[in-house]
Amino acid sequence: MTYLPKRLVIEAAVADTALVRRILDCYSRLPVDWVERLDAEESALGDGQALEVAGFRGRFIKVCPGTRSYLCCGYQILHLGTQCSLGCTYCILQAYLSGRNLRLFANLDDMWLELMEHLRSSPRKVHRLGTGEFMDSLLLDPVTRLSRELIPFFADQPRAVLELKTKTANVELLEGLSHGGRTIVAWSLNPQDLIQSEEPGAAGLEARLEAARRCQEWGYRLAFHFDPLIACPGWQQGYTEVVNRLAATVDPERIAWISLGTLRFMPALKEIIRRRHTGSALLHEEFVPGLDGKLRYFRDLRVEMYRHLSTLLRRLSRDLLIYLCMESEDIWREALGFSPAERGGLSAMLDSRVPS
């Protein structure tokens, strides 16, 4: 799966960076607009055809925006770029970011300094960092080749782990890297018919699982995110088949964690889904406003979906860490039979899976 923009827009200030050189090598036939500074208004009108490369002037490391009133996993974001071209109908980035062009940050020297300082400043803390919050972690990896720098770096960091979340099968560059067990490669999973209708640009289920199997063969630990779980007709059967395929393809004992999260979105996304994805049945189910203002499935359905999935997944391995993404304690108790507080909190549960 190769991302192919129609043109490049690059800030002159980052022209002499390794990342820009790699991008220009890879897309040598594309027209390039060299700009002094990416214009915010122009970017906001971006139609998704351009790859923007800029210097990032904010913090490269952020805490997951989470949401009030629900339990957050305490994931930290390594912010290397924004937007995605996979075209998932439910993608929150459609409402969260005004422009549709992918953007990469090329001042990576600044990123490395900040990352090293961040890890050094709290050496006792467990750091779970990921690059998949505002972009797909591996979509542009064949171009940026960043995995080949990040993975060996994290291999040497005690009490830290890098999670690469993707819906692609772009894992070729991960082969042969010294990862020290400190990189977790993660896939978001859905039944194949939902992938076709709601994740049209993403890799198919079998391709994702095969990529996961290869990563496991190369010694990586894996994670899976059943997020968003989508309640379409026959969802029980659909997700049962996904879990069966998962069990048949990878070794469950080497799965670091699996998250479950039902479809949820800020109300502004509803109109965008209707306008951009006219054939999508995503909005047919009933939604109620959650405590954070996002629209969610009614609690009975959420609990039913979590119970169904967790029952299937627990059969794979007694030791499998299953967690709910952005749910309240009462839903945890009702769906999984316990609350994270009884086990030291959700962050601690996940931290326990990070090698010391």
Next chain:
Amino acid sequence: MAEPHLEPIPLAAIDWQDTSCLITYGPLPDTLRRSIQAVGLLQIPLLQGRQHGRFRIVAGSRRLLICRELGLEPVTCQILHESLSPEACLRLAVYDNVATRVLNPVEKSLVLAKMLASLPRPQVIGEFMPLLDLEPSSKLLSRYLELQRLEKDMLDALADGTLHERTASALVPLAPSDRRALSALFGEFSFSVSVQEEIIELAVEIGRREGMAPAEVLKADAIAALRREQKRPARHRAEEIRRYLQGRRTPRLTARWERFLRETQELGLPSHVRLVPPPYFEGPHWRLECTFQSGKDLARVLQAVAVMAEQPEFQTVLEGHSIS
């Protein structure tokens, strides 16, 4: 360019087909007719000279129409030179109108559409939307432009205020038959504007899920029966129609709510005590409301509730236990 001048104009010299500067919509106001009848024209219409001794109406079309109706002519008009650009004439028409009255939503839509034909979008948003008392936003501009897609009877309703512009905007994307079905319902029952928007949304979403047009949704037996029950107050029937649509759109929430009502009734809470679930049953925080007359009364009520809270039936109410 020659200065505007006053001139008596025979009405036959006016090109009534040229509506390029026309921004009025709606019936001729009676007050204006009575005023012209009583004291004649107080404000002079503005025309532009055209070829062959013809004239284009720039401002004052309603005054001129009334004059024609009343057989008053010639009419003294202010005449603009032929060389004045169409955009400049239109601008004069708009400023002339907004200075003397509030434009109705159809007229606002006309102004924006006509200005957009000759001016860039940011200028229309920045200059003309505030002039029309509209928030200067691209989204709102699009909404107003789309009103032009409505049928004449709906535009008439919009102009005379019986159809609100928010409701009209919600009807625009629908098929004409769905628009007619919904506006007929709104004609029968006086829903608030926000409830009208809610009902449109509900009918559309139910229709999408069930594979039918919104007009078909409104043909449901339950709604038809409520529409027939003329003897019952319309307000009650309107509320029941709304609840029916809500229940059909959100069956899980509705079932949970009905179960909650049934279970709390079976609990037999003391009188003057009410148990209130979290909004949409989301989150752990329930409320207990009670009224009391004295400290002693309150203590008695709370003791009774405390005993009840220990019962398994009370836990059943709180827990969402019956997963379908």
